[in-house]
Structures are given as structure tokens and as C-alpha cells.
Amino acid sequence: MYKKLIILVFLLASTMAVKAAPNTAIAHKKVGTLTKAVLTYPSSPKLRSSIALIYDEQEQRPLFSKNANAIVPIASITKLMAAMVVLDAKLPLEEKIAISAIDSDTLKNTYSRMRIGMTLTRGELLNLALMSSENRAAAALARTYPGGTKAAVAKMNAKALKLGMKNTHFRDATGLNSGNTSTAHDLVKMLSAAQHYKLIHKYTTTESHMVAAPGFPQLRYGNTNPLVRNASWDIGVSKTGYINEAGRCLVMHTRIMNRPVIIVLLDSHGKYTRVADAKRIKKWMESAMTRTPDKNI
Numbered sequence: 001m002y003k004k005l006i007i008l009v010f011l012l013a014s015t016m017a018v019k020a021a022p023n024t025a026i027a028h029k030k031v032g033t034l035t036k037a038v039l040t041y042p043s044s045p046k047l048r049s050s051i052a053l054i055y056d057e058q059e060q061r062p063l064f065s066k067n068a069n070a071i072v073p074i075a076s077i078t079k080l081m082a083a084m085v086v087l088d089a090k091l092p093l094e095e096k097i098a099i100s101a102i103d104s105d106t107l108k109n110t111y112s113r114m115r116i117g118m119t120l121t122r123g124e125l126l127n128l129a130l131m132s133s134e135n136r137a138a139a140a141l142a143r144t145y146p147g148g149t150k151a152a153v154a155k156m157n158a159k160a161l162k163l164g165m166k167n168t169h170f171r172d173a174t175g176l177n178s179g180n181t182s183t184a185h186d187l188v189k190m191l192s193a194a195q196h197y198k199l200i201h202k203y204t205t206t207e208s209h210m211v212a213a214p215g216f217p218q219l220r221y222g223n224t225n226p227l228v229r230n231a232s233w234d235i236g237v238s239k240t241g242y243i244n245e246a247g248r249c250l251v252m253h254t255r256i257m258n259r260p261v262i263i264v265l266l267d268s269h270g271k272y273t274r275v276a277d278a279k280r281i282k283k284w285m286e287s288a289m290t291r292t293p294d295k296n297i
Contacts, residue, residue, distance in 0.1 A: 039257075045284040047277045050247065050267035053184035054281055057192070057260040063285075068184035071167050072266055075241030075249050076133045077187065078156075078175035080194050080204075083130055085155045086122075086141050087197055093123035103139035108176050108243065112136045113221075118213040123199075128211070130203040132221040133240060135174045142173035149173065163189045178245035184264040187251055191262045194237050195253045204228075204238045225250065226275060233282070236260075240274070250274040256285045 044064055045054075052066040062068070099118045114128070114136040125141050128134040145152035153170055160168040165186035171179035182190075194200050205228045211219040224240040227233045234255040241249035247267035254261055263281055268274035 039259075039285075039288040041284065041288045045280050047265070047280060048268065048270075048273045049265040049277050050269070051184050051265070052277065053188060053262075053264040054285075055188045055262040055264075057262060063261075064281075065184070068264075069167075071181050071183055073178040073243065073246035074175065074180055074182045074187065074266065075243045075246035076135075076138075076175035077182070077190075077239050077241040077249055077251055078170060078173065078180045079129050079133065079138050079241075080190060080200065080237070080239050080251075081156045081159065081170060082138055082142060082152065082173040083126055083200055083203075084194060084197060085152060085159060086126060086145065087199060088155075088159070089146065091122060091145070093121060093126070095122050096120070097122055097125060097140050097144050099136055099140055100143070102143060103136040105135050105139075105174070105176055110135055110176065113219055115213075115216055118211075118216055120211065120213055124209075124211065126199065127203045127206065127209055128221055130200065130239065131206045131209060131223050133224050134221065135176060138174045139172075160186075160190075163193055165189050175241055175246075176243060178243060184266060187264045187266075188262050191237055191251055191253045191264075201236055205235050225252075227252070227278060248274045250278060252278065256282050257288070259285075261285070 041063060047066065050067060051070055051072065052064065053062060053068040054064040056063050096119050099114055099116050101116050104116070105112070112135060114134055122141065122144070125137040129138040129141060142149040142152040152173055156170040156173065160170065165182065168182040168186045169179065171177040206223060207229050208220060208222045211221060223229070225238045228235055228238055235252055236255070237253040239251050247269060248271065249268065250263070250265045252263045254263065263278060265274045265277050268277060
């Protein structure tokens with residue numbers, strides 16, 4: 001009787017173990033399954049800029065590319081590199097700098113509201129160069145760089161190489177020189193680096209700034225990118241540019257659908273094309289379909 005009882009218990013335990021085994025396998029499968037959102041984009045966005053690149057930083061890949069390897073003038077996009085070089089040098093931002101006749105544009109003869117003799121801090125000049133693309137501000141920053149403008153431009157080229165921007169070359173700090181050239185792919189690398197500078201984020205996304213230089217009337221400067229004033233955009237870095245040879249340009253590090261994206265638009269024809277293209281990109285990304293396949297790890 002005792003032996004029969006032991007055999008019965010043993011058989012019962014074996015039956016329970018067999019029934020439990022499939023459940024254990026299913027649980028393991030569930031733990032080892034990842035659900036990852038995958039965005040499927042519709043047909044390519046209809047952009048009017050001659051050169052365009054949409055780069056998804058999260059996936060580390062281009063979502064759209066148009067003439068992205070073309071080496072072209074980049075106008076005032078140059079000022080982002082000039083700003084990084086100035087900030088890398090850790091020069092005192094509160095130091096007063098007087099605008100000189102040397103800072104005037106003798107290449108394109110562009111107009112500037114900044115008057116010769118105005119004295120502003122290096123920080124204010126950096127703000128105006130990035131936010132409002134003020135050429136005299138950028139020229140003054142390069143002139144007062146250790147070693148002068150020549151040294152500043154040399155440092156800009158050296159940093160470009162360090163960032164892997166092999167098809168980029170700078171000849172001045174303002175972007176007025178059409179010899180300042182790059183590719184959309186290279187500019188993605190520059191935007192990736194620029195986003196890590198807190199002041200570049202702050203100044204490129206500032207909507208406006210009042211300048212009060214002793215002895216001169218107050219001046220209000222606005223951001224050259226109207227999208228920074230649009231609450232539907234989450235912009236981390238922004239820069240516009242324009243000279244005849246480059247057309248109208250716009251680069252941004254932004255977030256769309258909570259994804260970090262770099263947008264490069266070069267040689268846009270027409271005053272509003274670059275901004276309209278940026279809006280088209282945002283709408284295109286927001287129209288993406290989401291699917292969630294299971295992926296075993």
C-alpha cells in the first residue's frame with residue numbers, strides 16, 4: 001500500500017511537469033520579444049530646394065536625400081562653425097568689442113544696422129551672428145580671435161576635418177565669400193556637433209534681441225528663421241544663409257514626432273521656399289504610418 005502511494009504521487013508530479021513545460025516556453029518567448037515601432041514613410045516629399053537631406057539621428061540614416069553630395073557655397077551657415085571655434089577657445093563672453101571699419105563687408109557690400117564704433121560684448125556679438133546672421137558681428141568675432149581672422153578661419157577648417165567634413169572648406173567667418181563650400185552630408189556632421197553647445201542652442205533659437213550700445217539708438221534684431229516663433233516646432237539648432245551663389249539655405253536640428261532629425265536645405269529658389277520645404281518635411285514625417293512587428297532577441 002505504501003509503495004502504491006509513492007508510485008501514484010510520482011505519476012501525478014510527472015503529469016503536472018509535462019503540462020507546465022509548454023507554459024514555461026510561452027513565458028520565455030514573451031520575455032524575449034521586443035516590440036519596436038517602425039515608421040513607414042509615404043512616397044518622397046516634394047521639395048523645391050535644389051539640395052536637401054533629411055537625416056534621422058535616432059536611426060542614424062538619411063530618410064531622404066537630394067543632391068546631398070554636391071559641393072556648393074553655404075553662405076551664412078558658415079557662422080555655426082565660426083561660433084563653435086570661438087566657444088572652443090573659451091574667450092570671455094563679457095569682454096567688450098568695438099565694431100571696426102575692418103568688419104565692414106567689402107566683398108558683397110551688404111547692409112548692416114551695426115554701426116562702426118558700437119561696443120558690445122562678445123556674447124552679444126555671438127548672439128547676433130547666430131540669431132540674426134549679422135555679418136559685422138561675425139567679422140568682429142573672427143578679428144578678435146587669438147591670432148586674428150586668419151587664425152580663426154584656419155581653426156574652422158581644422159575643426160571641419162576633425163568632424164569628418166572632408167568636402168568642406170572655409171575662407172571667411174561670415175559666409176559672404178562664395179569659397180565657403182560644403183555638402184549636405186558634411187553639414188549633418190556640423191549640426192550634430194553644434195547641438196552640444198548650449199549657447200548655440202540658445203542663440204539660434206532666440207526670437208529677438210535688443211541691442212543697447214552706449215551712444216547709439218537701441219536696435220531690435222529678430223531671428224532670420226520664422227519657424228523658431230512657431231510653437232508647433234521643437235528646434236534645437238537653427239541657421240539660415242543667403243548669397244546669390246548659394247541661394248537661400250536653412251539647416252536645423254529639430255524633433256519631429258519626438259525623433260531627433262537634422263534638416264539641410266540648400267540653394268532654395270524664392271524667399272519662402274526653404275521654410276515651405278521645412279514645413280513639407282514636417283508634414284511628410286507626421287504622415288508616416290506606424291507598424292509594430294515582433295523581433296526576437
